[in-house]
Amino acid sequence: MKNKHRKITFLNIFLSVQRDLIVGGQAVMEGVMMRTPSAYAIAVRKRDGTIVHTAEALPKWSDEYKWLDLPVLRGGATLIQSMALGVKALNFSASIAHEDLETDEEREKTADLDAQTILANGTTDEKFLKAPIKITMPEKTETRKPVQAASAVGSIVFALLFNVLLFIVAPLVLTNVLFMALGWAASPEVAANATWLQTIRAYVWEIKPDSWVAFNLIDGLVRMFFFVVMIFTMSYLKDIRRVFEFHGAEHKTVFAWEAGLDLTPENAKTQRRQHPRCGTSFLMVVMLVAIVLFSIIKFDALWLNLLVRIVLMPLVAGLSYEIIRYAAKKESSAIFKIMTIPGLWLQNITTQEPDNSQLEVAIQALKESLKLEPEEVENAPIFERELEVVV
Numbered sequence: 316m317k318n319k320h321r322k323i324t325f326l327n328i329f330l331s332v333q334r335d336l337i338v339g340g341q342a343v344m345e346g347v348m349m350r351t352p353s354a355y356a357i358a359v360r361k362r363d364g365t366i367v368h369t370a371e372a373l374p375k376w377s378d379e380y381k382w383l384d385l386p387v388l389r390g391g392a393t394l395i396q397s398m399a400l401g402v403k404a405l406n407f408s409a410s411i412a413h414e415d416l417e418t419d420e421e422r423e424k425t426a427d428l429d430a431q432t433i434l435a436n437g438t439t440d441e442k443f444l445k446a447p448i449k450i451t452m453p454e455k456t457e458t459r460k461p462v463q464a465a466s467a468v469g470s471i472v473f474a475l476l477f478n479v480l481l482f483i484v485a486p487l488v489l490t491n492v493l494f495m496a497l498g499w500a501a502s503p504e505v506a507a508n509a510t511w512l513q514t515i516r517a518y519v520w521e522i523k524p525d526s527w528v529a530f531n532l533i534d535g536l537v538r539m540f541f542f543v544v545m546i547f548t549m550s551y552l553k554d555i556r557r558v559f560e561f562h563g564a565e566h567k568t569v570f571a572w573e574a575g576l577d578l579t580p581e582n583a584k585t586q587r588r589q590h591p592r593c594g595t596s597f598l599m600v601v602m603l604v605a606i607v608l609f610s611i612i613k614f615d616a617l618w619l620n621l622l623v624r625i626v627l628m629p630l631v632a633g634l635s636y637e638i639i640r641y642a643a644k645k646e647s648s649a650i651f652k653i654m655t656i657p658g659l660w661l662q663n664i665t666t667q668e669p670d671n672s673q674l675e676v677a678i679q680a681l682k683e684s685l686k687l688e689p690e691e692v693e694n695a696p697i698f699e700r701e702l703e704v705v706v
Contacts, residue, residue, distance in 0.1 A: 338569050342562035348404035349680040354687035357404045358680035359411045370683040390636025391629040483624050486537040500524040527613045535606035550664050563588045564669035564677040580674040588666040589659045596658025600635040
């Protein structure tokens with residue numbers, strides 16, 4: 316009986332250790348990517364109903380570079396790794412969608428050939444049936460991988476430029492023009508014979524607000540407004556809404572795991588969709604941290620302010636990562652939880668209620684990722700010593 320009690324207690328401690336693993340993920344087209352500390356897995360449902368998946372162990376950079384495990388710095392490293400995994404997950408889901416499309420095209424071709432055969436067999440002209448037919452099929456060339464790689468790089472570059480223009484350049488310029496129009500910043504001296512290009516340059520080239528705190532607050536609010544409008548507009552697209560449903564499935568599955576429940580669609584369905592460690596919350600915290608940090612750093616030249624905002628983004632991301640990580644803990648203070656509230660509100664848009672089939676995909680992804688997670692308890696003798704005391 317004592318040995319049985321020992322085994323049960325050991326199992327409970329093992330489960331407790333495993334549930335402490337930080338689990339995250341990302342929604343993709345018809346699927347979910349789940350990430351644990353040492354691995355990641357992607358699961359996607361094909362049109363025929365089957366779930367295909369791939370999984371891979373992740374290198375732990377902090378083992379080789381100890382400084383990457385330091386607070387703030389680990390946030391930047393995690394962000395870079397998450398972006399790389401996100402691209403992999405999107406490419407995997409896109410390849411599955413491409414395979415489904417090719418399958419549909421093959422079926423259509425087969426159906427057309429069958430229809431032509433029926434028409435030919437139905438004719439009374441014997442020569443028509445006996446006419447020689449030579450079909451030359453084009454040779455297949457393996458160009459998909461280079462094309463996909465180039466497309467992925469192009470998409471990343473375009474996305475980075477688009478985000479810099481929309482969330483850094485545009486808010487800064489608009490805020491500067493607004494402050495000048497309201498008389499809250501010094502207006503430039505423009506010559507009477509200045510061209511329209513010279514006039515525009517004079518108004519946007521320098522930033523001289525009466526209050527840098529107020530300027531950065533408005534700049535941050537404009538940035539948030541652009542972000543919310545973009546997300547809200549995208550939510551009306553059918554394909555994006557489908558991705559948001561898988562996003563909800565990802566969150567519900569993570570909540571079920573963290574609650575220690577069996578990973579089943581029934582258990583996951585009862586969980587909340589809004590998670591404090593979500594990327595949506597992270598982006599909102601990034602904007603709040605940026606308002607505070609950029610209020611301290613100020614330059615008159617517009618281009619210097621733009622440069623500072625771009626160069627300091629890793630620092631802003633690192634600080635935001637620590638806030639999100641700490642806010643997710645039960646013992647965190649109210650101020651950290653308050654900072655995540657805007658992100659939780661916005662998740663009412665970026666996550667939608669999933670069905671059981673979508674939950675099954677998210678659960679499959681998490682299970683495949685957990686299979687590659689090392690069993691920490693086996694190499695932790697401290698638990699065995701604690702067992703001797705407990706039993």
